[in-house]
Amino acid sequence: AFRPDVLHILLEAASVGAAHAVRTSKRLSPTTKLVLHPIQNIVHTYRWPASLLEPYVLKRIDAAAAYSPGALAVLRKAGFKGPAIIRPFGLDPTFLNPKRRSPVRRRLGAGPPFIGWVGRMFLGKGLHVLLRASSLMKRKHRLLIVGDGPQRDAGHALAHDLGLDARTFWAGTVKPKDMPDWYRAMDVFTHPAISRPPDMPLWKEQFARTLAEAMHLGLPIVGSRSGEIPWVVGQGGLIVRENDPKALAKALDKLVGSPSLRRRLGRA
Numbered sequence: 065a066f067r068p069d070v071l072h073i074l075l076e077a078a079s080v081g082a083a084h085a086v087r088t089s090k091r092l093s094p095t096t097k098l099v100l101h102p103i104q105n106i107v108h109t110y111r112w113p114a115s116l117l118e119p120y121v122l123k124r125i126d127a128a129a130a131y132s133p134g135a136l137a138v139l140r141k142a143g144f145k146g147p148a149i150i151r152p153f154g155l156d157p158t159f160l161n162p163k164r165r166s167p168v169r170r171r172l173g174a175g176p177p178f179i180g181w182v183g184r185m186f187l188g189k190g191l192h193v194l195l196r197a198s199s200l201m202k203r204k205h206r207l208l209i210v211g212d213g214p215q216r217d218a219g220h221a222l223a224h225d226l227g228l229d230a231r232t233f234w235a236g237t238v239k240p241k242d243m244p245d246w247y248r249a250m251d252v253f254t255h256p257a258i259s260r261p262p263d264m265p266l267w268k269e270q271f272a273r274t275l276a277e278a279m280h281l282g283l284p285i286v287g288s289r290s291g292e293i294p295w296v297v298g299q300g301g302l303i304v305r306e307n308d309p310k311a312l313a314k315a316l317d318k319l320v321g322s323p324s325l326r327r328r329l330g331r332a
Contacts, residue, residue, distance in 0.1 A: 067093040073125070074101045077142065078110050078118040086124045098125040101151070103270050105134030105291055107141055118142055131271055132292040152296075153273050159244065160280050166248030172233060176204040177320050180250030180283070182243075182274045185213030187263045190256035190288060192222055196309035197256070199226040203320040210235040210246050214263070244281065251326060252319045253278035257290035258307050269293050284329035286315045299332040 071089050075082040077100060089096050100121065110118060122139075128148040130136035136148055172178070179198070183189040191209070198207055209219070209232060223232050238246055247253070255275055259268035269291035276296065279285060285301025287293040294303050302319070304311040319326050 068096055070097045070099060072099050072101060072129075076102050076104050077121040077125075077139070077144075078108075078114045080117065082121045083117045086121050090124060097127070100125045100128045100139075101131070102128065102135050102139055103131040104138055105132055105270050106266060106268055107138055108266060133295055134292050135270070153271050153276065155273065155276050155280060157280065159241075160247075160277055161244065166245045168245045169249035172206075172208075172249060176206050176231075177251035178206045178208045178249060179316055179320070180208045180210070180247065180253045180278070181255070182210040182246070182253075182278075183213075183255070183272075185211055185215040185219055187215060187261035188258050188267050188269070188290075189213075190258050190290075190307070191215065191219050193256040193258065193288075193307055193309055193312060194254055195219065195222050195226060195228060195232075197312035197316060198228055198231070200309055200313040201317050201320070203317045205231065205316070205320050207232040208235065208246070208250055209233065210238050210243075212237045243277070247278055247281045247283065250278070250283055252286065252316065253283040253301075254286040254312070254316065255293060256286070256288045256304070256306075256312050257293060258288070259290045272296060279330075282330040284319055284326045286312065286319065288312075299329075301329055 073082050073085050086098060089098060122142060122144045127146055128139055128144060129151040130139055130148060131152055133150060136150055181191060181194055185191055223229060255272055257269040271292050275285060279300045285297045287297050287301055287303055288306045289303055290306050302315045304315050
């Protein structure tokens with residue numbers, strides 16, 4: 065009844081939801097332009113019936129707004145030849161006020177620089193890589209870990225086995241509205257993601273909003289080469305090989321030991 069000018073479909077082409085949206089729109093509002101907004105950045109060969117949905121949708125949409133260059137490349141490889149742009153995730157700059165001081169940092173007290181990690185604790189987010197890297201680092205530092213997930217207990221056990229208990233603060237789950245204060249408590253932010261981890265073999269980092277949030281607050285980044293991380297970080301940090309604690313430790317040592325480099329990358 066509404067018959068919109070544009071229907072924006074925030075789904076993957078191989079989904080039932082996208083196919084349903086396309087079919088319904090073509091039947092009831094044929095003048096509506098269809099825009100697909102995919103995030104999938106890994107090529108996947110689908111089984112029937114999903115193998116029928118992807119070409120059905122891609123032949124009928126008018127344009128695409130991919131979340132990243134990787135997502136756009138997958139879309140092109142799947143056969144979409146229409147107009148497309150890259151439209152990444154956004155953030156609220158009024159919510160992430162970089163000038164506000166952190167009550168979390170005051171509570172944690174003075175000491176060596178904090179290396180921060182934020183995310184859902186599955187293997188792909190690389191928390192275990194950070195813990196192993198921390199045990200190899202030469203510079204004094206502390207770890208500030210925010211999040212929860214299926215690998216939480218394994219992470220605690222690994223930190224204990226590596227002798228990291230005294231330097232690691234586990235924040236657990238933090239409400240979104242409180243996250244800016246936790247970012248501001250950090251000196252360096254790291255995201256050592258791993259592509260195709262054992263617990264999610266059809267995944268590599270699709271964007272990581274935590275990177276954009278941390279950079280907006282002026283934090284220098286150390287990220288891995290998984291998926292879209294190098295593109296998101298740009299000139300705002302250092303990029304290391306995936307699943308390489310030694311390389312991560314070296315990059316983190318470099319930032320922990322150089323306040324001027326942290327400031328330069330944070331400004332970038």
